[in-house]
Amino acid sequence: MKNFTFKKLAFTLASVFVISSCSAQEDETQWRKLDPDHTVLLTLPQGKVVIELAPQFSPKHVAQFEKLSRAGFYDNTKFYRVIDGFVAQAGPEDESEKDKSVPILKIEEEWQTDKNFTFSKVQDNDMFAEQTGFKDGFAIGTNPSEHKAWLAHCPGVLAMARSSEPNTASSHFYFVNGQAPRYLDRIMTIFGRVVYGMNHIQSIQRTSVIDGEHAVDARDHTPILSMQMMNDVPAAEKIFIEVEVTKGPVFEKRIEKRRARPNEFFYKKPPPVLDVCQVPIRSRLISAK
Amino acid sequence: MKNFTFKKLAFTLASVFVISSCSAQEDETQWRKLDPDHTVLLTLPQGKVVIELAPQFSPKHVAQFEKLSRAGFYDNTKFYRVIDGFVAQAGPEDESEKDKSVPILKIEEEWQTDKNFTFSKVQDNDMFAEQTGFKDGFAIGTNPSEHKAWLAHCPGVLAMARSSEPNTASSHFYFVNGQAPRYLDRIMTIFGRVVYGMNHIQSIQRTSVIDGEHAVDARDHTPILSMQMMNDVPAAEKIFIEVEVTKGPVFEKRIEKRRARPNEFFYKKPPPVLDVCQVPIRSRLISAK
Numbered sequence: 001m002k003n004f005t006f007k008k009l010a011f012t013l014a015s016v017f018v019i020s021s022c023s024a025q026e027d028e029t030q031w032r033k034l035d036p037d038h039t040v041l042l043t044l045p046q047g048k049v050v051i052e053l054a055p056q057f058s059p060k061h062v063a064q065f066e067k068l069s070r071a072g073f074y075d076n077t078k079f080y081r082v083i084d085g086f087v088a089q090a091g092p093e094d095e096s097e098k099d100k101s102v103p104i105l106k107i108e109e110e111w112q113t114d115k116n117f118t119f120s121k122v123q124d125n126d127m128f129a130e131q132t133g134f135k136d137g138f139a140i141g142t143n144p145s146e147h148k149a150w151l152a153h154c155p156g157v158l159a160m161a162r163s164s165e166p167n168t169a170s171s172h173f174y175f176v177n178g179q180a181p182r183y184l185d186r187i188m189t190i191f192g193r194v195v196y197g198m199n200h201i202q203s204i205q206r207t208s209v210i211d212g213e214h215a216v217d218a219r220d221h222t223p224i225l226s227m228q229m230m231n232d233v234p235a236a237e238k239i240f241i242e243v244e245v246t247k248g249p250v251f252e253k254r255i256e257k258r259r260a261r262p263n264e265f266f267y268k269k270p271p272p273v274l275d276v277c278q279v280p281i282r283s284r285l286i287s288a289k
Numbered sequence: 290m291k292n293f294t295f296k297k298l299a300f301t302l303a304s305v306f307v308i309s310s311c312s313a314q315e316d317e318t319q320w321r322k323l324d325p326d327h328t329v330l331l332t333l334p335q336g337k338v339v340i341e342l343a344p345q346f347s348p349k350h351v352a353q354f355e356k357l358s359r360a361g362f363y364d365n366t367k368f369y370r371v372i373d374g375f376v377a378q379a380g381p382e383d384e385s386e387k388d389k390s391v392p393i394l395k396i397e398e399e400w401q402t403d404k405n406f407t408f409s410k411v412q413d414n415d416m417f418a419e420q421t422g423f424k425d426g427f428a429i430g431t432n433p434s435e436h437k438a439w440l441a442h443c444p445g446v447l448a449m450a451r452s453s454e455p456n457t458a459s460s461h462f463y464f465v466n467g468q469a470p471r472y473l474d475r476i477m478t479i480f481g482r483v484v485y486g487m488n489h490i491q492s493i494q495r496t497s498v499i500d501g502e503h504a505v506d507a508r509d510h511t512p513i514l515s516m517q518m519m520n521d522v523p524a525a526e527k528i529f530i531e532v533e534v535t536k537g538p539v540f541e542k543r544i545e546k547r548r549a550r551p552n553e554f555f556y557k558k559p560p561p562v563l564d565v566c567q568v569p570i571r572s573r574l575i576s577a578k
Contacts, residue, residue, distance in 0.1 A: 085487065085569060127416065127560065128560055155467060155468050164552075177491075179444050180567065182567070186557065186559070196499070202492065210571070210574055212574030268475065271472075278468045280374060280375075
């Protein structure tokens with residue numbers, strides 16, 4: 001009996017936790033290909049990361065980032081500011097010619113919504129937004145009362161750093177690597193998200209230490225080996241990713257199931273609410289066509 | 290002018306982001322030593338992790354975990370189930386003698402509060418709790434209407450795995466390594482939290498792959514080199530950590546400052562709300578006395 005319980009423990013737990021982190025049935029999930037014109041391959045010493053850019057939300061930031069990536073601008077720059085549970089930030093060395101060479105961007109922190117605006121709603125009365133949900137695979141917040149929507153600072157988003165003034169971003173960027181810093185929503189420009197290799201983002205060398213620790217030597221900062229548009233990557237090295245479609249009845253059903261937690265593992269049901277940043281959007285690797 | 294802007298960009302950004310992730314003034318922060326009787330040193334191939342246990346909240350789980358750790362039970366076991374953005378789970382091999390040898394625990398998922406219950410409140414009407422806050426350094430949720438409080442599933446918490454039945458935990462445990470899975474609050478037993486070395490938890494080998502990827506070979510799973518009570522660690526290898534005191538006027542002031550975001554970087558102020566899991570509690574390394 002005890003034996004049985006323990007066997008059951010391991011297997012039930014495994015299956016339930018998998019279900020709770022991606023509850024769609026495999027055969028139901030709808031997939032879409034990433035647009036190769038707006039997909040980035042970031043190569044780190046520890047592995048490869050694929051990023052989906054968001055030209056539909058932040059066109060100027062995406063255009064600049066793509067231009068810089070195509071020019072090899074980020075190659076051999078480093079993640080110089082990496083705080084566990086917050087962000088991993090990279091860019092060229094301060095005051096270098098590279099750093100000074102890039103046009104400054106007008107912030108693209110939110111957009112106006114009209115009557116035709118649609119998205120897949122996840123939650124009302126999220127602390128940071130009247131509503132949250134997904135649009136084109138990206139987590140968003142929206143305040144219908146203000147006719148505004150914006151990309152939400154969930155783990156894995158890619159955003160441009162800036163100075164205190166809103167319109168000061170240029171090339172320095174950060175990935176969110178910890179609990180969603182939603183207080184940055186609507187004051188920073190998010191322009192992409194990691195769809196593959198988030199584990200490698202999580203293992204970027206931290207540069208921030210606690211009191212009493214030795215500072216991290218700049219030579220140990222994680223370098224960007226290359227930042228390439230996927231279209232420019234040699235065929236043999238391309239990575240083809242498809243991502244879950246975040247609209248329509250299949251996705252809505254998944255959201256409702258996640259909210260309801262029907263699995264018996266939830267012997268007491270949690271509140272029927274969802275943190276939009278705790279709804280993992282699935283990716284899969286496909287073969288080249 | 291452009292030069293100036295860019296110089297300013299890098300430095301202002303660095304300082305503001307540091308402020309926003311730990312806004313207490315150094316000289317004001319109050320510190321407490323960890324209780325060496327309830328502090329754990331987890332040694333991974335990539336580095337050392339210090340864990341503060343919570344006997345005041347989950348006494349039976351802590352007692353069992355301490356007993357197992359002192360016996361070397363976890364040494365050379367592996368993180369066999371690691372999902373990016375969710376949990377890193379470890380324990381002895383299923384159906385091994387080790388696995389079967391451990392008493393089963395009654396769940397300690399929440400506790401009854403009375404009129405004398407105090408904590409440092411962070412937020413009302415958090416999605417998952419009537420109130421959130423900190424108690425003894427741990428993030429908690431509480432529903433005063435039910436006279437209940439519980440430890441919250443923030444990144445870095447240590448909790449015991451279980452089967453579908455509530456009272457089935459024994460030795461398998463997990464660290465939360467991603468966006469807080471607060472839907473597990475009140476149905477799992479949290480009994481500790483990482484206070485040092487969370488970067489090493491984040492770099493534990495993922496065992497979960499996406500569709501289309503090769504499975505991870507079990508030989509590549511991250512092993513636990515040792516799990517020791519800090520008291521049992523040889524003097525030269527002990528790590529002495531102090532953590533921020535999470536009650537009293539200094540901490541309350543820090544919380545209110547974090548909520549208000551007075552720094553000019555916040556050119557538009559975010560909603561005056563705080564996600565309790567996005568309030569980093571500070572640690573510092575001290576010398577042996």
